[in-house]
Amino acid sequence: xxxxxxxxxxxxxxxxxxxxxxxxxxxxxxxxxxxxxxxxxxxxxxxxxxxxxxxxxxxxxxxxxxxxxxxxxxxxxxxxxxxxxxxxxxxxxxxxxxxxxxxxxxxxxxxxxxxxxxxxxxxxxxxxxxxxxxxxxxxxxxxxxxxxxxxxxxxxxxxxxxxxxxxxxxxxxxxxxxxxxxxxxxxxxxxxxxxxxxxxxxxxxxxxxxxxxxxxxxxxxxxxxxxxxxxxxxxxxxxxxxxxxxxxxxxxxxxxxxxxxxxxxxxxxxxxxxxxxxxxxxxxxxxxxxxxxxxxxxxxxxxxxxxxxxxxxxxxxxxxxxxxxxxxxxxxxxxxxxxxxxxxxxxxxxxxxxxxxxxxxxxxxxxxx
Amino acid sequence: xxxxxxxxxxxxxxxxxxxxxxxxxxxxxxxxxxxxxxxxxxxxxxxxxxxxxxxxxxxxxxxxxxxxxxxxxxxxxxxxxxxxxxxxxxxxxxxxxxxxxxxxxxxxxxxxxxxxxxxxxxxxxxxxxxxxxxxxxxxxxxxxxxxxxxxxxxxxxxxxxxxxxxxxxxxxxxxxxxxxxxxxxxxxxxxxxxxxxxxxxxxxxxxxxxxxxxxxxxxxxxxxxxxxxxxxxxxxxxxxxxxxxxxxxxxxxxxxxxxxxxxxxxxxxxxxxxxxxxxxxxxxxxxxxxxxxxxxxxxxxxxxxxxxxxxxxxxxxxxxxxxxxxxxxxxxxxxxxxxxxxxxxxxxxxxxxxxxxxxxxxxxxxxxxxxxxxxxxxxxxxxxxxxxxxxx
Numbered sequence: 001x002x003x004x005x006x007x008x009x010x011x012x013x014x015x016x017x018x019x020x021x022x023x024x025x026x027x028x029x030x031x032x033x034x035x036x037x038x039x040x041x042x043x044x045x046x047x048x049x050x051x052x053x054x055x056x057x058x059x060x061x062x063x064x065x066x067x068x069x070x071x072x073x074x075x076x077x078x079x080x081x082x083x084x085x086x087x088x089x090x091x092x093x094x095x096x097x098x099x100x101x102x103x104x105x106x107x108x109x110x111x112x113x114x115x116x117x118x119x120x121x122x123x124x125x126x127x128x129x130x131x132x133x134x135x136x137x138x139x140x141x142x143x144x145x146x147x148x149x150x151x152x153x154x155x156x157x158x159x160x161x162x163x164x165x166x167x168x169x170x171x172x173x174x175x176x177x178x179x180x181x182x183x184x185x186x187x188x189x190x191x192x193x194x195x196x197x198x199x200x201x202x203x204x205x206x207x208x209x210x211x212x213x214x215x216x217x218x219x220x221x222x223x224x225x226x227x228x229x230x231x232x233x234x235x236x237x238x239x240x241x242x243x244x245x246x247x248x249x250x251x252x253x254x255x256x257x258x259x260x261x262x263x264x265x266x267x268x269x270x271x272x273x274x275x276x277x278x279x280x281x282x283x284x285x286x287x288x289x290x291x292x293x294x295x296x297x298x299x300x301x302x303x304x305x306x307x308x309x310x311x312x313x314x315x316x317x318x319x320x321x322x323x324x325x326x327x328x329x330x331x332x333x334x335x336x337x338x339x340x341x342x343x344x345x346x347x348x349x350x351x352x353x354x355x356x357x358x359x360x361x362x363x364x365x366x367x368x369x
Numbered sequence: 370x371x372x373x374x375x376x377x378x379x380x381x382x383x384x385x386x387x388x389x390x391x392x393x394x395x396x397x398x399x400x401x402x403x404x405x406x407x408x409x410x411x412x413x414x415x416x417x418x419x420x421x422x423x424x425x426x427x428x429x430x431x432x433x434x435x436x437x438x439x440x441x442x443x444x445x446x447x448x449x450x451x452x453x454x455x456x457x458x459x460x461x462x463x464x465x466x467x468x469x470x471x472x473x474x475x476x477x478x479x480x481x482x483x484x485x486x487x488x489x490x491x492x493x494x495x496x497x498x499x500x501x502x503x504x505x506x507x508x509x510x511x512x513x514x515x516x517x518x519x520x521x522x523x524x525x526x527x528x529x530x531x532x533x534x535x536x537x538x539x540x541x542x543x544x545x546x547x548x549x550x551x552x553x554x555x556x557x558x559x560x561x562x563x564x565x566x567x568x569x570x571x572x573x574x575x576x577x578x579x580x581x582x583x584x585x586x587x588x589x590x591x592x593x594x595x596x597x598x599x600x601x602x603x604x605x606x607x608x609x610x611x612x613x614x615x616x617x618x619x620x621x622x623x624x625x626x627x628x629x630x631x632x633x634x635x636x637x638x639x640x641x642x643x644x645x646x647x648x649x650x651x652x653x654x655x656x657x658x659x660x661x662x663x664x665x666x667x668x669x670x671x672x673x674x675x676x677x678x679x680x681x682x683x684x685x686x687x688x689x690x691x692x693x694x695x696x697x698x699x700x701x702x703x704x705x706x707x708x709x710x711x712x713x714x715x716x717x718x719x720x721x722x723x724x725x726x727x728x729x730x731x732x733x734x735x736x737x738x739x740x741x742x743x744x745x746x747x748x749x750x751x752x753x754x755x756x757x758x759x760x761x
Contacts, residue, residue: 099518101662158724165731168444172669173727175662179720187713301529301658308522343533346526350511353523357514 029355033348034324037331042068066211071330077218079326080225081287084280085303086310086318087232088151088273094249094313095269097167101174102154104300105181106147106274110281111291112188114143115196125197132199136282140224144278151274152267160263178297185293193292200286217287224283228276229319236315241268249313302329305349311359320360397677404583408576416696418575422647424687425582426640431667431683432589432676433636438665439674439737440602441629442609444521447508447528448664451501451634453535453656455641458497460556460651462488469545478569480560490562490646494585497638505634509627516612528661535653555652562646572649582643586680589636593676596632605629606674663690670726672733681734694718 042065049061085107092100123135158173202217236242247255248265256262284299285291306325310317325345332344352360411418430452437445460466465485473481475489488496508527512520534541538550550556562581563569570577596602604625607615616622645651663686671682694715726734 093518097518099521158728161728162731165727166673166733168438168669168673169727169731172666173724175666176720176723176727179716179723183714183717183720186716301525305522305526308519312518339537340533343530343537346529346533349526350523353515353519354511357519 025355030352030360033351033355037328038068038072041071041331041335064211067334069210069212071334072327073212073214073218075327075330076323077221077287077326078330079306079323080221081280081284081322082299082303082306082325083319083322084225084228084276084283085299086306086322087229087315088277089300089304090307090310090312090315090318091245091269091273093307095245095266096159096163096170098159098170098174099304100273101171101300102158102177102181103151103273103277104298104303105178105185105296106151106154107277107281107284107299107303108185108291108293108296109150109181110143110147110278111285111295112185112281113146113278114139114282115194115285115291117142118197118199123197123199125199127199136199136286140279140282143282144275147278147281148271148274151270151277155267155270160266178300182293182297185296189291189293191293193290195290196285198286198289202287202289221283221287224279228279229315232272232276233315235272241265245269302345305345309349309352309359311361311363313363314359314361317359317361317363324360401587405580408579413574413576414572415575417692418579420688420692420696422575422579422582423644423691424684425579425586426644426647427664427667427687428680428683429582429586429589429640429643430637430664431671431679432586432593433633433640434664435633435668435671435674435676435679436593436596436605436636437629437633438668439679440597440605440609441626442605443512443524443626443629444518445524445630445633446521446658446661446665447524447526447531448633448637449656449658449660450504450508450528450531451637452641452644452660453531453653454501454504454634455497455638455643456645456651456655457535457550457556458500458638459493459559459642459645460550462486462493462496463490463560463646464556464558466551466556467547469547476560477563480563487560490560490564490642493642494639497642498635501634501638501641502631505630505632506627509630513623513626525658525661529658532653532656532658535656538653550653551651552653555650555654557650559646559649559651561649578647582640582647585639585643589639590676590680592632597676601625601628609674666723670723670733672736674737675733675735678733678735678737685734689719689722 045065045067046063049063050067051059052062052067085104088103088106089100092098092103118135118139121135121138123132123139127135154177158177159170162170162173200216200220202215202220204216205213206216206219207214236245244255244260244265245268247258247260248262252262255265280299284295302325303322306321307318308321309324310319310321325348328345328348329341332338332341336344407421408418430448433451434445434448437443437448463480463486465483467486468484470486471484472486472488474487474492476487480487508524512523515523535550536552539548539552539554541549543549561570561572562577567577570581572578604615604620607618607620608622608625612622648655664683667682667686668679669682670686671678671680698718
């Protein structure tokens with residue numbers, strides 16, 4: 001009894017101020033950094049107020065948090081699109097450790113396919129609600145299938161022949177395919193942004209929560225994103241192919257020895273990533289109501305950043321990263337001006353990388369072991 | 370396929386066995402000689418010379434990035450930042466952009482009478498190298514704890530931030546009504562280099578420009594070759610191959626990595642300053658993410674970590690982008706009776722070539738010696754040993 005309850009008295013750890021500071025920043029720094037922007041602007045709105053329209057020529061100054069609420073809600077719905085794309089990056093990175101630069105452009109093709117397909121179906125502003133829902137679901141399926149197969153095709157042509165080659169070689173073929181797809185988009189719809197029909201009337205307010213109008217576009221983005229992400233999570237954790245994916249991500253050699261068809265599993269990963277990108281493409285077209293060939297490049301950059309921010313290889317991390325980036329973007333758009341948004345997002349990325357070198361939720365890759 | 374490859378390797382070895390031991394040095398000397406006399410075969414302002422000058426400038430950047438990515442193994446996706454900083458060093462110190470200042474050092478002619486800061490081009494090169502070295506170390510700092518592709522994204526972020534600052538620099542005031550950059554309007558009317566005995570460079574005669582950038586290339590090449598075999602160069606390779614082992618052997622990780630960033634950035638800045646004066650303006654539109662990828666493609670296509678590969682990759686992609694696609698291929702469709710110009714599918718062609726080269730030759734055009742050994746001889750030897758040791 002006596003012996004088992006005896007614990008050796010360890011020498012008290014020496015208090016080193018630098019280490020203490022580091023520990024505190026390690027634990028709280030990230031939270032502070034992420035909360036800094038919304039808290040600052042929230043306090044500013046409450047104390048200084050903001051102009052919300054004008055009555056009889058006098059600026060109407062509000063002192064509440066609803067502007068911040070609008071920013072956050074808008075950011076979350078925007079972030080839902082980034083999250084869908086980011087999952088594609090993170091899945092592919094997790095399994096073959098490749099930054100799939102062509103992924104953003106697959107998403108762009110998804111938008112183009114969706115807009116083209118609903119045009120073919122004859123969906124227009126005059127279509128009734130039932131036709132619209134059925135038509136859009138059909139469009140969603142088509143654009144997911146097109147993007148999924150496109151992604152599989154790219155993997156087959158550009159990445160599979162390079163398995164076993166130096167690690168950066170597939171990166172260059174990915175860039176090559178990104179350029180090719182951009183060119184396809186350029187030839188398809190021309191070099192300037194094209195407006196598409198605002199089928200769902202995305203800016204129409206559905207209801208208002210304490211001064212924050214919830215628009216149809218917001219609901220659409222979240223309604224598409226949440227079931228798809230839950231479905232994907234279920235697929236990865238609960239099915240045999242999903243298990244094969246996780247096994248391959250951990251150790252492709254061992255997975256192969258266990259009888260997993262590694263090539264097919266990798267193809268499946270690209271299929272899933274591409275399908276989510278296709279869904280994101282449709283949502284983007286409906287939400288932004290204009291599409292152009294360069295959207296994929298920009299979105300890809302943001303989504304990849306989101307994937308890294310959340311911890312690469314980690315699906316939940318990618319979703320979280322996407323949502324956070326969406327909120328940062330909309331705050332910066334509305335408060336600092338859209339021309340600085342990119343710099344703010346990337347500044348945040350660097351801060352997060354310094355404070356938490358493995359991303360918010362930790363990475364899930366081979367090297368992380 | 371593999372038989373063909375084996376046959377090719379056999380031939381190559383047979384040729385290699387017959388060539389005298391000095392042949393690679395001889396080849397290099399011939400290439401350098403051809404490089405120096407090249408302008409005499411073309412008119413003073415031919416399109417080919419223009420493409421060559423830009424291609425050589427790209428090769429300098431490619432050499433710089435090769436130090437970071439090839440030698441030290443730190444994937445840098447934001448190299449365009451150093452192009453931008455080098456070009457802005459030229460814009461700041463070699464034009465009338467800072468109109469409140471009156472600084473003239475080592476300049477003559479028109480530049481000596483204008484307002485603004487006007488330094489001699491050599492001083493600007495040094496300034497560009499210094500600014501970029503500091504910036505390179507600054508971006509290196511947050512990546513020290515990171516590994517692999519996290520470094521890539523942080524450098525990418527840095528490149529994008531520099532790009533944004535360049536584009537929006539008009540709204541950043543530095544005092545006296547002067548702004549940081551001229552954004553998309555560009556800092557125009559920058560000084561062209563002038564040297565005693567040669568006079569002011571102008572765009573009607575491209576030869577002096579060519580020799581200038583060739584001289585820069587030779588200096589950078591020499592520094593690269595010496596660095597590769599130096600203590601520092603071997604430390605980079607050791608860190609690249611196995612960081613834990615390298616650090617436990619006493620290699621100072623922080624200093625070694627930061628010096629790779631600084632040296633790589635310096636070369637990018639020098640090339641950027643040259644391109645700034647050669648394009649006669651410094652426009653924020655030049656510094657987009659795609660350019661970082663373009664330079665990275667040069668390094669990888671040439672063969673990661675291979676100095677001659679970086680030069681060849683830089684020249685190759687430079688020529689493809691500035692000569693083959695706009696000048697040679699442009700009227701091909703019309704000759705074939707097709708009604709479109711090649712410039713509309715320029716990106717597609719470029720992308721297709723990238724895919725093609727990498728699929729056919731994943732190790733790059735001229736692989737680094739160490740990597741080549743890894744990929745062929747050593748593995749074969751290991752396999753043979755393995756067979757020997759397992760067969761009783």
